[in-house]
Amino acid sequence: MRLDSVWLIHRAASQAALRQARRSAEILRGQGARVCVAMSGPHANPFPGLLADQGGPPDLAVVLGGDGTVLGAARHLAPLEVPLLCFNVGGHFGFLTHERKLLTQGSAAALEPDLWQRLRDDRFALERRMMLEARTDTSEECHLALNDFYLRPGLDEVAPTCELELEIDGEVVDQYRGGTTTVRLERLIGQMGLTTIASTPGCRIGPPAAIE
Numbered sequence: 109m110r111l112d113s114v115w116l117i118h119r120a121a122s123q124a125a126l127r128q129a130r131r132s133a134e135i136l137r138g139q140g141a142r143v144c145v146a147m148s149g150p151h152a153n154p155f156p157g158l159l160a161d162q163g164g165p166p167d168l169a170v171v172l173g174g175d176g177t178v179l180g181a182a183r184h185l186a187p188l189e190v191p192l193l194c195f196n197v198g199g200h201f202g203f204l205t206h207e208r209k210l211l212t213q214g215s216a217a218a219l220e221p222d223l224w225q226r227l228r229d230d231r232f233a234l235e236r237r238m239m240l241e242a243r244t245d246t247s248e249e250c251h252l253a254l255n256d257f258y259l260r261p262g263l264d265e266v267a268p269t270c271e272l273e274l275e276i277d278g279e280v281v282d283q284y285r286g287g288t289t290t291v292r293l294e295r296l297i298g299q300m301g302l303t304t305i306a307s308t309p310g311c312r313i314g315p316p317a318a319i320e
Contacts, residue, residue, distance in 0.1 A: 109167065109168065109191075109227045109228060109230060109232070110167045110228075111136070111139075111141050111167055111168060111224060111227060111228055112141060112142060112167055113141065113142045113143075113144075113162070113166040113167050113168075114136050114141050114142070114143050114144075114166055114167065114168050114169075114170060115143075115144045115145075115146065115158060115166045115168075115169045115170070116129040116132055116133055116136075116143060116144070116145045116146070116170050116172065117129075117146055117147075117148045117154065117169060117170065117171045117172065117173075117177065117181050118145070118146075118147055118148070118172040118173060118177075118197070118198075119147075119148065119149065119172060119173025119174065119176075119177045119197070119198050119199055120147045120148060120149025120150070120151070120152050121149065122172075122173065122197070122198030122199070123198070124197055124198040125172040125173050125177075125197045125198035125199075126147075128172050128195075128197045128198075128208075128211065129145050129172055130145065132170065132172075132211065133145050135222070135224065136224060139224060141224075144158055144161075144162060144166070146158055148171075148173070148177055148180050148181065149177070149180075153180075153184075155181075155184035155185065156184075159188075165185065165188040165189075165190045166190060167191075168190070168191050168193060168227070169181055169185055169190050169191070169192050169193070170192075170193050170194075170195070171192055171193070171194040171195070171205075172194075172195055172197040172198070173194075173196070173197060173198055173199045174196055174198070174199015174200045174201050174202055174205070175199065175200075175201045175202060175203055175204050175205070175255075176199070176200075176201075177194075177199060178192065178194045178204045178205060178254075179204075179253070179254050179255055181194075182237075182239070182252075182254040183252050183253060183254065186239060186252060186254070187252065191234060193206070193227075194206060195207070195208050195210065195211060196208060197211075204254075210223055211223060237254060239252050239253060239254050240252070240253045240254075240256070240257055242257050271283070271284070271285050272284040272285070
């Protein structure tokens with residue numbers, strides 16, 4: 109893997125994630141990589157600004173936070189085919205992340221390659237995760253989610269029902285109606301079977317045991 113350009117996305121309001129981002133940035137810059145450090149959270153979306161400033165996506169995005177930070181990065185970077193490497197640093201849940209200790213494995217004294225050199229040597233595996241895609245009947249805008257969608261009426265003063273039509277590979281498989289609806293990817297897999305779920309668009313993300 110080329111590591112000419114790396115983005116380090118850290119969880120907002122986490123000093124531990126910020127410190128780790130700065131440490132990783134120093135190492136990567138010392139190895140000749142162009143590095144951008146940015147904060148991500150409910151009120152901080154760095155991705156449009158990064159794409160505009162850098163002129164394009166990076167070779168790798170390293171996410172330092174919990175599952176919420178990972179989901180936010182996946183939503184913006186999956187359409188651009190950017191690989192995500194995620195570590196639970198300062199997050200509450202880390203089901204989608206690696207263990208933090210991988211960031212510090214390897215040392216020059218022990219003649220062991222560090223994480224970044226192992227990536228350059230292609231000592232890893234990429235896992236393509238399935239994602240959900242949603243559109244409304246009033247707009248052509250496409251919304252992506254790695255885990256689930258929550259749908260509700262757009263006006264608080266009225267209580268219309270939501271009508272949801274589920275398509276897989278362009279084929280309508282079911283319709284739902286209700287006041288609010290949550291669509292979860294794992295539930296669809298359980299109902300339809302893994303092989304019937306479209307894998308495009310997808311998000312490339314390293315699984316917990318992917319790095320040697």
